[in-house]
Amino acid sequence: MATNRRNFTPDDKRRLRKKLREICSDFWVERGYKETSISELCKKANIATGSFYNLYSSKEELFFETLEEMQRFVNGNFIKDIKENPSKEGFVNAIENLYLEYESKPFLYDSKTVDFQSFYKKLPLEKRIQLEEKNSDFFRQAIKYANLKLKCPEYIAFSVFSILLSTVSSKDMLAKSCDFKSAFQFMVQNLVEDIFV
Secondary structure: OOEOOOOOOHHHHHHHHHHHHHHHHHHHHHOOOOOOOHHHHHHHHOEOHHHHHHHOOOHHHHHHHHHHHHHHHHHHHHHHHHHHOOOHHHHHHHHHHHHHHHHHOHHHOOOOOHHHHHHHHOOOHHHHHHHHHHHHHHHHHHHHHOOOOEOOOHHHHHHHHHHHHHHHHHHHHHOOOOOHHHHHHHHHHHHHHHHEO
């Protein structure tokens, strides 16, 4: 039975928002942003559609919050990996683990898809800027924690790793004609040597 109550306690709101973010993440992976409706999210969360608007102003606000939460989780794991082994080798391992996270949650990296662009275009400009700035800050933090220094300009290093990680979207096709995992590991190890002192 759907929860119709509109006067949620702060604890109710936290619990329901968390539940909606989890459902949103699953739906985003399974069917994408465009194919996920508020009514489906509410049905799965067992709340009335009107109650949704007590928690979020729009579907985009929920998706943005879900994306931010997932990025914090994935980035936190990446930094943790680097802190455990602050070195080039640690950076390589962290990149390989990050790749596995991206593989399981395509919406975290594949921002060029029609589906992601539909979501992105509906975000206010300040939210778009916020997403881009967080990615740059995260990369700077990772380099700092790894105790590494760049041999090349920061924007080049950031671009190289972004391109490398974006290969996850072609993995299935590439794996048919090559040993994708070995090739990816080879590229990461060699790029880290070329990018860092």
